[in-house]
Amino acid sequence: MDVRLDGRVALVTGGSKGIGLAVARSFLEAGARVAILARGQEALDTAAASLAAEGLTELRAYSCDVSKPDAISAIHARVVADLGPVDILVNNAGTSRTLAFETITDEEWQEDFDLKLFAAIRMSRAVWPAMKERGFGRIINVLNTFAKAPRGGSAPTSVSRAAGMALTKVMAGEGAPHGILVNALLVGLIMSDQWVRRHAATAPAMQLEDFAQTLVTDVPLGRIGRAEEFANLACFLASDKGSYITGTAINVDGGRSPVV
Template sequence: MEISLRGRAAVITGGSKGLGLAMARRFAASGADVAILARGQAALEAAEREIRATAQGKVAAIACDVATAEGIQAGHDGAMAALGRIDIVVNNAGASRTGAFETVTDAVWQEDLDLKLFAAIRLTRLAWPQMRERGWGRVINVLNTHAKAPRAGTAPTAISRAAGLALTKVLSGEGAPHGILVNALLVGLIESDQWRRRAEAAGRPLDALLAEMGRGVPLGRVGRAEEFAQAACFLASDAASYITGTAINVDGGSCPIP
């Protein structure tokens, strides 16, 4: 099945690397106009060049800090100036911060919530009125499987991601009468920059690390960013017109909760 996003405009936070970049490439290749938001100017420029190589529409790279209200406003305004509209919001910005509960300070809690929860709330709130007016919209919240199945030692990430799961369900109910579909994609073990950095820090080949990690996955391997991007592209399209309020695990079968 060919997925088309022609005529749609998407904004992706954390879009300069990893899963965000993979989604931006997939969306752009499927016909969408795409704006990526991130902090690092150099990474944004490199990502923009990569996306343009297969893009069929407009591509914009906007430097902003989505962990702040001012940064979200700047990112939204920049996307509107570049694309003229926002039909699809992908709330992807975030990093995996975990530790023993008693070691997590108030500052770390606040930083995590600002980046993962409030960024999604603020950007979605800004784009929501135009989606409602047009009677069509998509919001995809990128979380991880800890949102469903938290374990000891996964604070603050598991808690902020669980809040994102609740946000997804609340928004899906409010958006449904207006044609706005809201879903979450939950990340499992998928190849990303964090695993590349971990391999480099340990002085190990990346392939060896991923192969070791993959042995614990029912499918027997670590996922690819492109596979995650294909799931996101489907949810962003008209092909997913009867799917809302769901949280889909993209984890090779690892999560104990469906």
């Protein structure tokens, strides 16, 4: 099956590293023009250079803090001016911040919701009118499996991600009559920059591959996932091949989640 995105414009938040970068690469390989957003300019420059070295040049990289409403409006206008109306949006900004409930301050709750929920709301709202007018749109909300199966010590991430899953269902219902398909992909243990950082902080003497293996004792497939595997599914959902899939939340976790 040949999955193509020729002529499509895609915008990926949190696109400079890990899962976001893998998604951007997959979209570029499928023929899309892609905008990636992240806060750090250095990481964006590195990502753009690595993709260009692979011959993937239909890319624009923009520094943007998507937790700020005005920043979203401004960057959306720039992307449209540079590449055209957005056909595919991947809301991938955010970290897996987990704290003990009683220690989480109001400010920490607000920061988490601003980055993970309100950024997705505002970015989706920005691209929605043009998608609706053209009768085509794909929005993919990147969440994690705590959205379905939260546990003690998993807030604030589990709460903001659960809200993101509800948002996905709401937008899917409203978008369907206009050809806008909205789905969520729920991350399990996928090798990404956060695990590289955790390895460096907690077990620098251990090989990264060995460290990763210590994380997967409860993963039926017995290994950590690759960002490319996640990106493959995102690319399918963004394409015409995924034209009858909307309003669903798919685990990408090697079978780890107790909830389907």
